[in-house]
Amino acid sequence: MSENLTAINREYKNWLDTLGFSHSIVYGYNLHVKDFFEWLSQNQISHITQLTKQHIKSYYQYLETRPNKRRKGGLSVAHLNKIFDAIDKLMEFLNQIEVATAPAPINYRIHQDKYLRVDKIQPFTVEEIKELQANIKNTFLHSTFKKRATKHAQLHLIFALFYGCGLRRTEGMKLKITDINFDNKTLFVHQGKNYKDRVVPLSDGVYKALQEYIYNFRNLEKPNHKRLFLQGECVLANNLKTLQQVTNNQQIQAKKLSFHLLRHSIATHLLQNSVSIENIAQFLGHSSLESTQIYTHIINR
Numbered sequence: 001m002s003e004n005l006t007a008i009n010r011e012y013k014n015w016l017d018t019l020g021f022s023h024s025i026v027y028g029y030n031l032h033v034k035d036f037f038e039w040l041s042q043n044q045i046s047h048i049t050q051l052t053k054q055h056i057k058s059y060y061q062y063l064e065t066r067p068n069k070r071r072k073g074g075l076s077v078a079h080l081n082k083i084f085d086a087i088d089k090l091m092e093f094l095n096q097i098e099v100a101t102a103p104a105p106i107n108y109r110i111h112q113d114k115y116l117r118v119d120k121i122q123p124f125t126v127e128e129i130k131e132l133q134a135n136i137k138n139t140f141l142h143s144t145f146k147k148r149a150t151k152h153a154q155l156h157l158i159f160a161l162f163y164g165c166g167l168r169r170t171e172g173m174k175l176k177i178t179d180i181n182f183d184n185k186t187l188f189v190h191q192g193k194n195y196k197d198r199v200v201p202l203s204d205g206v207y208k209a210l211q212e213y214i215y216n217f218r219n220l221e222k223p224n225h226k227r228l229f230l231q232g233e234c235v236l237a238n239n240l241k242t243l244q245q246v247t248n249n250q251q252i253q254a255k256k257l258s259f260h261l262l263r264h265s266i267a268t269h270l271l272q273n274s275v276s277i278e279n280i281a282q283f284l285g286h287s288s289l290e291s292t293q294i295y296t297h298i299i300n301r
Contacts, residue, residue, distance in 0.1 A: 002046035005037040008094075010213045010287055015093050032086035048094065053103040056087060060108060077110045077117070105151050118294045119301065122255050122264040131249060132257075133159055138246045139239070151239055153217045154229060158236060160209035163264035165200045169259040175228045177218065180210055189285065198285045267295045 001009075013030040021029070039059055045051060063080055075083075084106075094102035124132070136155045142147045160170045171189050179188045185202040202210070213255075223230055231239075236256070245259045255261065263284070270280050271301040 001034075001037050001041045003046075003071075004047045005041065008048050009034050009037055011097070012090055012093050015096075016089070022170075023174070026202055028082065029086035029089060032083045033090050036083075036087055036090075049101045051094075051101070051103065053106065056091075056103060056106055058086075060084065060106075064110075082110050084110075116296050119262075120265050121294075121298060123261060123268045123298065124252070124255065124257075126269055128249065128252050128255075129159070129163060129262075129265060131242060131247060132252065135243060135247050139242050150217055150230065153213045154236060155228070155243055156209050156230065157213045158240065158259065159262065160206045162259045163266045164203060164206040164209070165264050166266045167200070167259075168263065169233070169287075171285075172259060173227070173229065173233050176226050177214060177228055179228075180214075180296075181208070184210065196285060196287065198282075199238075200283065227228055264295075267292070268298055271295050271299055 007106065009030065012033055013026060016026045016029060036059060040051070040055065040202075043055070043058075045055065063083060064076060065074070067074060088090065088105035088107060091103055091105040095104070133156070135154050139155070140151050143151065158172075161167050161175065162169075163188055174190070175187075179190065180186075181188065185207055187200045187202055191201060191245075208240050218228065218230065221230055231234060240257050240259075244253060247253065267280055267284060270279070272281070277289060277292050277296070280287050280295070284292065286292050
């Protein structure tokens with residue numbers, strides 16, 4: 001990538017920071033724009049003044065047909081739209097710094113039938129959640145006792161936060177010890193989706209899991225960060241896959257175990273237990289009931 005595009009990428013990141021976007025959005029948008037600039041470089045574009053609207057359209061066409069690098073199939077609609085958001089924001093930035101040749105934001109998005117997307121969600125049953133948790137002790141048996149115990153504690157914490165508290169992936173990953181109020185049995189979520197803070201009550205099981213993890217593991221380590229989880233997102237996601245593989249349940253293995261599927265699972269279980277849709281929406285941090293009503297569709301299905 002040329003020096004000019006590298007400098008623009010860096011200034012774009014600083015601009016997003018100045019506007020007050022969350023760390024996750026700044027990181028994601030900057031990464032998407034970097035990928036765009038690398039594609040431009042491969043197509044002989046080395047200076048931002050060479051960029052045209054047609055280049056953006058060609059890049060979007062390339063993305064819609066490009067295979068996913070991590071799994072089979074193409075990029076998801078949600079992921080593509082995030083990339084389009086990032087590039088539209090880049091155009092806004094270029095116009096603001098008065099790059100005379102900069103195109104206007106295209107505002108192109110892919111619209112997907114909501115229920116087509118919902119039909120792909122296959123939440124775990126209560127029994128499957130219990131079976132997964134029961135199998136944590138069977139993972140990483142070849143690791144040293146200390147490493148194995150820490151990984152087990154983090155797996156229990158994943159279920160406590162993403163299932164027990166219904167957190168989103170980014171909310172759980174940036175959680176700090178100071179966000180937990182053991183006196184009030186609450187967890188404070190900073191800037192969830194749409195930049196909304198919320199307070200999540202802790203059940204007795206989640207309360208005990210957090211105490212166990214913090215006092216027996218997290219406080220004994222000295223990591224170079226303040227996050228609750230000792231390890232990063234990719235490592236934790238791989239640990240979840242290891243847990244899924246040690247179960248002998250084919251139905252569990254057929255589902256895509258992820259942080260967000262645990263959130264989907266607790267939402268469906270609450271609805272099945274006659275918790276009101278309004279209370280579930282508040283618990284999950286949804287800004288509208290429409291988002292929560294997808295779980296009614298899942299249960300009816």
